[in-house]
Amino acid sequence: MALRASEIKVGDTHTERVVEDLKRTQIVMYAGASGDYNPVHTDEIFTTKVAGYPSVFAHGMLTMGLTGRMLTNFVGDGRLLEFGVRFTSQVFPGDTLDATATVSGIEGNVVALDISTVNQSGVVVAKGSAKARAD
Amino acid sequence: MAVEKFPVEASHIMMFARSIGDGNKIYYDADYAQGTEPGAIIAPPTFVQASAQFNSNYGLRPRIDGKGWMGSGSKPSSVQREPKPSSPSAEQASDSKGSRRSGGGGLHAEQRYVYHRHPKVGDVLTSTTKPGNTWEREGRRSGKLVFSESVTEYRDQNGQLVVTATSVGVRTERPVDQS
Numbered sequence: 001m002a003l004r005a006s007e008i009k010v011g012d013t014h015t016e017r018v019v020e021d022l023k024r025t026q027i028v029m030y031a032g033a034s035g036d037y038n039p040v041h042t043d044e045i046f047t048t049k050v051a052g053y054p055s056v057f058a059h060g061m062l063t064m065g066l067t068g069r070m071l072t073n074f075v076g077d078g079r080l081l082e083f084g085v086r087f088t089s090q091v092f093p094g095d096t097l098d099a100t101a102t103v104s105g106i107e108g109n110v111v112a113l114d115i116s117t118v119n120q121s122g123v124v125v126a127k128g129s130a131k132a133r134a135d
Numbered sequence: 136m137a138v139e140k141f142p143v144e145a146s147h148i149m150m151f152a153r154s155i156g157d158g159n160k161i162y163y164d165a166d167y168a169q170g171t172e173p174g175a176i177i178a179p180p181t182f183v184q185a186s187a188q189f190n191s192n193y194g195l196r197p198r199i200d201g202k203g204w205m206g207s208g209s210k211p212s213s214v215q216r217e218p219k220p221s222s223p224s225a226e227q228a229s230d231s232k233g234s235r236r237s238g239g240g241g242l243h244a245e246q247r248y249v250y251h252r253h254p255k256v257g258d259v260l261t262s263t264t265k266p267g268n269t270w271e272r273e274g275r276r277s278g279k280l281v282f283s284e285s286v287t288e289y290r291d292q293n294g295q296l297v298v299t300a301t302s303v304g305v306r307t308e309r310p311v312d313q314s
Contacts, residue, residue: 083248
């Protein structure tokens with residue numbers, strides 16, 4: 001399950017499609033679970049008429065959560081040491097996201113990763129890095 | 136914001152994992168989790184964000200009485216704005232083909248976590264948050280951007296540090312241009 005430092009090398013990648021055709025309902029689920037009910041994520045009328053956006057959009061933390069799923073599938077459960085991203089573009093209903101981890105360094109049993117999540121147009125929506133403990 | 140008691144509960148983790156589309160059994164099946172390296176249901180990497188549920192003053196949750204919430208009801212926003220003399224009310228103006236925009240408001244710019252260990256079911260966490268740096272820059276799509284950082288430490292029932300979370304928020308001068 002966990003990565004073996006001896007079996008990976010710098011430049012190795014792992015990609016997963018973490019959401020296809022993002023539904024408003026999934027954003028509602030995230031609002032309910034996380035407790036962040038900012039109406040710009042779930043209330044189309046407020047978001048278009050008051051906030052000035054073309055539609056509701058995903059919480060940045062939903063994008064990070066989706067990206068984290070790819071990451072834990074790659075490095076194994078309970079193995080993450082660090083995980084951070086910048087939110088570089090908004091994610092809207094209908095978006096399809098592919099998340100990629102690229103091995104950027106290996107020191108002892110600690111693997112460093114570059115993280116990038118892109119939408120169906122190739123726009124990077126989250127970019128960052130992570131560290132994980134390997135075997 | 137400080138959270139005095141954030142009990143890490145199995146059903147909360149299950150719902151959170153579902154919301155991020157993660158079907159990993161370590162997030163809902165205690166019997167399965169027992170046979171894994173962590174040995175128990177653990178929290179997904181971004182779960183501590185849900186500590187907001189246990190923050191009694193969290194500003195992005197409607198109050199029990201629903202008053203003062205900014206979402207739509209009978210009108211696009213239920214928050215009453217003071218109409219300015221000699222200018223249309225904000226409500227009317229916001230309906231006029233979107234010519235008036237109320238500004239971008241706050242967005243989440245960056246989030247970083249350091250895991251000292253991963254929270255598991257049964258933990259009762261407390262959190263304290265300290266402000267970090269603030270800085271400004273001019274954005275291409277949304278005018279002046281004001282960034283502010285905050286650092287939250289989550290500690291367990293024994294006072295041990297579990298997760299350190301650094302959040303960067305940004306206030307935009309106007310909504311982010313989508314073109």
